[in-house]
Amino acid sequence: MAGFRQRAQAGVDIAMVAHPSVTVFVDLSDGDSLVHDADGRRECGSTVVGLVPGDLRLGGRTAGGIECLQIRLSPALAGAVFGASTDLSGTVVSLEDVWGRDAGRTEERLRAAASWDERFTIAADVLGRRMSARPSLDPEVAAAWRLMRSSRGRVRVDSLANEVGWSRKRLWSRFRSQIGLTPKHAARLVRFDHAAHLLAAGDAAARVAAESGYTDQAHLHREVKAFTGVTPTAVAAAPWLAIDDVAWPASCASPRQDDQPVSRVSMR
Structure with a gap:
């Protein structure tokens, strides 16, 4: 918060x-x-x-x-x-x-x-x-999400399915119904988020692409455009990400697990 x-x-x-x-x-x-x-x-x-x-x-x-x-x-x-x-x-x-x-x-x-x-x-x-007061997610779905976050999106759906003991088809179906995105799309979003914060921290696009697991800088450019509609250069200067660095500094360095306390920051 x-x-x-x-x-x-x-x-x-x-x-x-x-x-x-x-x-x-x-x-x-x-x-x-x-x-x-x-x-x-x-x-x-x-x-x-x-x-x-x-x-x-x-x-x-x-x-x-x-x-x-x-x-x-x-x-x-x-x-x-x-x-x-x-x-x-x-x-x-x-x-x-x-x-x-x-x-x-x-x-x-x-x-x-x-x-x-x-x-x-x-x-x-x-x-x-x-x-x-409400039912929680399937433990397997919650575990898949944690693995996705801890790997910063660099995990294959087949590997997630194997880790939680489900078939790929069952994981796709249950994850989609409970999280709101397919496992592949969710992993892309998590990976993009990590890359965006590296860009905002001043890292060069080529280095960000390599560290975030993109094939090359062009691949990074396509993913950034897909999620934001703008270039990596524009994302690097986004005030939204600058706010993140103040409000949630720990989460920019490493993904927060769902059972860890939330950050509480006030800004003026």
Whole structure:
């Protein structure tokens, strides 16, 4: 989790970069929208952004500025919190649509909180209660996701199936239904995320391609274009990734396992 506040005098318009998580933006400001796309479509209020959402931007300009709580959930956890990660893949929906009336009550509690730490505690409590009330993923699917993250996407589907003791067909089917992406697409997303953060850290594209397991620099270029629509040079300068380095510095160095504590950072 991370808390963000942008003062009124400076508007915000930040392109999102695909990340191997489902992202929740709890809108704590008085603005009319927080997430919008290139065509001008806007999602007002608190929003859930699914995996590989496409051309989306975070921002706006309001009299009181922008203030929001950003929560990242691995797709393994998102399935338990929201009940249907597949329905969220590639989509943007309002928090109320997936949380129901509890969304409004949670927003009120977060707005009334006296500090970011109190907000983090409230959010963690709400998420914990929702997770405990819903069935978890198949252990094999959860294990496949952990292996995918720990290998930074450099793992074959056949190897994943062998590791969890399933056939390739069964793993494909169950992973797709519970995570929201096929195993191959999910591995590509995880590998891209690692490469994007290396680019943002200033590493040369050729070195990033080699370290991330791409065939060559052209292969890296194609994957970056596929996930972002822009070149590796543009991704390297993306403000979204610069925010990541401040809000989740540990996760940029190594993938966080799903059972490790979340980061809690406030930014102004």
